[in-house]
Amino acid sequence: MLLFHTSDWHIGRALYGRRRYGEAEQFLDWLAGRIEEDGADALLVAGDVFDTTTPGNRALSLYYRFLCRVAASRCRHVVIIGGNHDSPSLLNAPRDLLHELRIHVIGSATAQSADEVLLLHDAAGRPELIVCAVPFLRERDIRRSAPGETLEEKQRQAMEGIRAHFARVCEHGLRLRQEYAPVPLVVMGHLFVAGSSIVDGDGVRELHVGGLNQVATDIFPAGINYLALGHLHQAQRVGGSESRWYSGAPMAMGFGEAGRDKHVLAVHFAGRRAKVEKVTVPCFRELVRVRGDLEEILARLATLADGPGSPWVEVVYTGREVVAGLGEQVHEAVRDSSVEVLAIRNQRLLTAALTRTGADETLDDLDELQVFRRCLDARQVPAEQRPELEAAFVEILRTLHGEDGEGNRCGY
Numbered sequence: 422m423l424l425f426h427t428s429d430w431h432i433g434r435a436l437y438g439r440r441r442y443g444e445a446e447q448f449l450d451w452l453a454g455r456i457e458e459d460g461a462d463a464l465l466v467a468g469d470v471f472d473t474t475t476p477g478n479r480a481l482s483l484y485y486r487f488l489c490r491v492a493a494s495r496c497r498h499v500v501i502i503g504g505n506h507d508s509p510s511l512l513n514a515p516r517d518l519l520h521e522l523r524i525h526v527i528g529s530a531t532a533q534s535a536d537e538v539l540l541l542h543d544a545a546g547r548p549e550l551i552v553c554a555v556p557f558l559r560e561r562d563i564r565r566s567a568p569g570e571t572l573e574e575k576q577r578q579a580m581e582g583i584r585a586h587f588a589r590v591c592e593h594g595l596r597l598r599q600e601y602a603p604v605p606l607v608v609m610g611h612l613f614v615a616g617s618s619i620v621d622g623d624g625v626r627e628l629h630v631g632g633l634n635q636v637a638t639d640i641f642p643a644g645i646n647y648l649a650l651g652h653l654h655q656a657q658r659v660g661g662s663e664s665r666w667y668s669g670a671p672m673a674m675g676f677g678e679a680g681r682d683k684h685v686l687a688v689h690f691a692g693r694r695a696k697v698e699k700v701t702v703p704c705f706r707e708l709v710r711v712r713g714d715l716e717e718i719l720a721r722l723a724t725l726a727d728g729p730g731s732p733w734v735e736v737v738y739t740g741r742e743v744v745a746g747l748g749e750q751v752h753e754a755v756r757d758s759s760v761e762v763l764a765i766r767n768q769r770l771l772t773a774a775l776t777r778t779g780a781d782e783t784l785d786d787l788d789e790l791q792v793f794r795r796c797l798d799a800r801q802v803p804a805e806q807r808p809e810l811e812a813a814f815v816e817i818l819r820t821l822h823g824e825d826g827e828g829n830r831c832g833y
Contacts, residue, residue, distance in 0.1 A: 422549065425456060425700075426686040428467035428611070428651025429670035431506065433480035435472075436675065436708075436733065437763040442479050447705040448671050449487040452685065455700065457494045459687070463541070463550060464496055467651030467668065468504025468557055468611030474511065492522040498541045503528035503556040504611045504651055527554045530562040534589035540597055548601045553594040553645075557611040557652075558583055572812050583612065584640045591642045598644075605646040605693045612636055612652055614659050617667065620677045641665070647688055647695040656684040656699060664695045671702045676735040676764075679708040707732040714740030715747070719754050726758035733761050739768045789818055 432445045456464060471480055491499055501524070503509050512528030519526055531537050537556075543549040560566075563582025564575070591608060598606045615635040638660040641648055648665035655678075656669035668686045673679060687698040709732045711721045718736055725732060736751050738744065748765050755762060793814050797807060 422462045422605070422690040423459060424463045424465055424550075424607070424647075424649075424688040424690070425452070425459075425461045426465045426467065426647075426649045426666065426668045426688055427452065427671060428649075428668045429469040429504070429654055429674075430466075431469055431472040431670065431674065432483055433472045433476045434674070437735075439733070439761075439763065441672070441706070442483065444672050444705040445480075446483055448702060449483055451703060452671075453487055453490045453494070455685075456491055456496050461496050461687075463498040463500065464491060465552070465607070465609055465649045466499070466501040467609050467649050468502050469506045469651060470501065470504070470512065471508075472506055474506070474508035476511070488519065488522070488524055492524060497523060497544065498550070499524040500539060500552050500554050500609065501526045502554050502609050502611060502651075505557045505559075507557070509556070525552075525554065527556050529556055530558055530586065534586070535593045537590045538593045538597065540601070548604050551594050551597050551601070551604055551606045553590045553606070553608040555587060555590055555608070555610045558586055562586070572816060580636060583636055587640050588642075591645065595642065595644060603692060605690050605695070606644070607647045607649060608641060608645045609649045609651075610641075611650070614638055614650065616660065617653050617657060618655060619653055620655060620681070638665075646690075646693045647697075649686075649688075654678070655681075656686065663697065666697060672705065673708050676708050676710040679710045679735075709734045710737060711735070712737040712739055714738070714742070715744050715750070718751065722751065722754040722760065722762075725760045726755050731759040731761070733763050736762055736765045737768055738766065790815065 430445065430448070432442075434441050434445075455461075470484060476484075488499065501512065503512050507528065509529030512526050516526045516528075525539055527537055537554050539550075539552040539554060540548055541550040541552065560579065563586055564578040566575075587608075587610070594606050594608070598604060613635045615637055646664065648659060648662075650659060650665075650667045653667045654670040654674050655667065657667050659665035659667065666686055669684055671683050671685060673681065673683065683702045683704075684699045685702060687700050689696045689698065707730055709725060711718050711725075711734055713721070715738070718738065722734070722736075725734065734755075738747060744750070747767065751762055751765055790811070793811070797810065802810065
């Protein structure tokens with residue numbers, strides 16, 4: 422069997438206000454072409470199909486057009502799980518119709534663990550693959566809140582709930598594999614495994630204190646044949662294993678990933694043994710981060726303006742001099758070219774914001790936690806009280822960026 426493993430499409434995502442539908446469309450056309458060309462038997466999509474719980478019509482059109490094309494190919498199975506950015510109800514709404522096209526969608530945790538286990542059959546009707554498809558687990562799925570809980574208690578209960586949920590689902594999968602001996606067992610999930618890496622600016626927001634919601638690798642049973650994870654945007658092994666992977670996002674989510682290759686994973690099964698090949702996704706929109714003093718920045722921009730393509734650029738000024746009209750000089754350097762400068766960051770101002778309180782500071786130079794710490798400074802809050810206050814503030818941020826009872830977008 423040949424499986425393709427991908428995740429974190431984030432259809433509808435914007436970068437500094439620029440919608441990226443064109444890149445998403447090009448990626449989905451490329452992926453559908455690779456599925457047809459390589460004769461893939463199954464496609465696994467490990468969450469975050471959309472960037473928001475309320476995707477626009479264009480995002481939905483891209484999604485359904487892609488699924489129709491794959492359903493018409495020789496690919497026998499598509500399995501999609503919900504991620505923290507997805508609306509479970511939106512993903513699940515056409516589930517029965519998509520099932521008739523051999524597209525299996527599990528947008529949220531189910532009442533019965535066995536309903537997250539799929540036994541998939543080949544063209545002759547013989548079992549060929551077992552998939553434990555565990556979607557992003559929201560707090561309501563794994564624990565019940567109680568008055569007066571500490572952050573540590575919430576964290577411990579969340580970890581216990583995630584571990585217990587995977588244990589129940591995988592138990593059903595392992596039982597099925599005992600019944601159908603030659604069939605490989607694949608487990609899907611959308612979560613943060615401790616020890617995995619992220620890149621500054623890759624779109625994975627860290628709003629947790631003390632590693633909250635980062636799970637240990639031992640929550641996954643040793644007997645599974647392949648682990649297909651989503652949530653982190655860099656393709657990487659899980660715990661160093663050759664058969665446990667994050668596929669990563671197929672396009673750079675921010676300028677912190679500029680110049681990095683992006684991948685989908687081709688998983689070749691010979692019996693139960695999985696061999697993983699990283700398939701590089703073409704770069705449909707080049708992102709470039711230009712750093713340096715004014716002279717270095719202008720020289721680099723001139724080179725880009727004379728070159729091919731239509732890159733999006735983030736300029737980071739790191740010089741010591743105070744530059745009058747930095748923005749005007751930057752935009753003048755790329756005038757009449759296909760280069761677009763989306764953002765200009767003055768690192769000199771940011772450094773000043775982090776080291777002192779100055780009259781020239783603005784909120785744009787600080788993040789939420791830095792502003793909160795400035796408030797603590799201004800009110801001369803004792804150091805021993807700060808950890809608890811900061812933990813509470815981060816919990817509030819997590820709620821604001823998180824989801825309500827309907828599963829609205831989670832921002833980490």
